[in-house]
Amino acid sequence: xNPSASSLPPRPGLxxxxxxxxxxxRLGLNVGLSTLVAVLLNPMFVTPFxxxxxxxxxxxxxxxxxxxxxxxxxQRWMPRWVVQLLAVGLAAPVATLLAYLWMVEGDxxxxxxxxxxxxxxxxxxxxxxxxxxxLALGALYRERDAQARAQELAxxxxxxxxxxxxxxxxxxxxxxxxxxHFLFNTLANVQQLVESxxxxxxxxxxxxxxxxxxxxxxxxxQNSTLGTEMALVKAYLELMRMRMPDRLQFSVSxxxxxxxxxxxxxxxxxxxxxxxRHGIDPSETGGSIRVEAHEQAGKVEVSxxxxxxxxxxxxxxxxxxxxxxxxxxxFFGEAAQxxxxxxxxxxxxxxxxxxxx
Numbered sequence: 001x002n003p004s005a006s007s008l009p010p011r012p013g014l015x016x017x018x019x020x021x022x023x024x025x026r027l028g029l030n031v032g033l034s035t036l037v038a039v040l041l042n043p044m045f046v047t048p049f050x051x052x053x054x055x056x057x058x059x060x061x062x063x064x065x066x067x068x069x070x071x072x073x074x075q076r077w078m079p080r081w082v083v084q085l086l087a088v089g090l091a092a093p094v095a096t097l098l099a100y101l102w103m104v105e106g107d108x109x110x111x112x113x114x115x116x117x118x119x120x121x122x123x124x125x126x127x128x129x130x131x132x133x134x135l136a137l138g139a140l141y142r143e144r145d146a147q148a149r150a151q152e153l154a155x156x157x158x159x160x161x162x163x164x165x166x167x168x169x170x171x172x173x174x175x176x177x178x179x180x181h182f183l184f185n186t187l188a189n190v191q192q193l194v195e196s197x198x199x200x201x202x203x204x205x206x207x208x209x210x211x212x213x214x215x216x217x218x219x220x221x222q223n224s225t226l227g228t229e230m231a232l233v234k235a236y237l238e239l240m241r242m243r244m245p246d247r248l249q250f251s252v253s254x255x256x257x258x259x260x261x262x263x264x265x266x267x268x269x270x271x272x273x274x275x276x277r278h279g280i281d282p283s284e285t286g287g288s289i290r291v292e293a294h295e296q297a298g299k300v301e302v303s304x305x306x307x308x309x310x311x312x313x314x315x316x317x318x319x320x321x322x323x324x325x326x327x328x329x330x331f332f333g334e335a336a337q338x339x340x341x342x343x344x345x346x347x348x349x350x351x352x353x354x355x356x357x
Contacts, residue, residue, distance in 0.1 A: 021068040034060035055099045062095035063132040081140050088136045092128035207239045227259030229268045247286025254293035264331045270324050271304040271350045279308025300356050305349040
């Protein structure tokens, strides 16, 4: 099978072809243009205008049909646009000849012996050929331009789909790196209590089991909301306070209208875990953690502030924060920010800023 021919749409039946060719709009344009040609040619004819008009309209309709029929011709030996131009070029004299033969009732000798008829045939054929080829070239150019735009849109859609697939894969990779990081650190805290023989080991372990039972199903939930993340953070901090009841205080608050906003799963927990591990744990007196979310000037600010030891000036961002920045950009776009600010007199404040819309 010829590849070029197989790429064409199936050829329509005669009735379907006539319906698509002679639409009201195309008929109106064709008759209007044929009328204009008849008006221009009328001074060269001695016959009534209605006779000249009928011939030009007939030729115009035949040219339109020939152009469309050639458009469905298989591309085996030459490009389709060449076939269409040839069809229009041949149809102009043939259609004019048919119109004149109808006038002389099929008497070919009468046609050739009448100088006026031959002259009219030449004028109408030439006009049909010139106007028909001009319009055919214009239609082919518009068709090629439309195909180029459609192909460009198809490429843009495919590129968008590929970018989305790459973004989803990137999110899954970053998420997979964060999940073990969180789980192993939490289990290490429980291990410390068990190894030290603390009587709080059993209740803390039970709290951890309860927490994981609620949190693990949400690890891969890409439809997580700020409200669910706040609830997970609160459960995590309750667990940490059981581990160090005299050294950790916390508060979790968010504006109710922000609870339903989409938010990256476990992103807020990463900041809270860092505050516990790097801010409160190293401090001899412990400290407090404050988690808040509010809207300001069309942007949402989610902050985690602690009164721990703070971050040394020479400290480099850890893997968790680097991955979190990547996740925020992938989830919210380039407008998302992660800011790390010093808290007076000591401590650190992490702020996630993203557009509400």
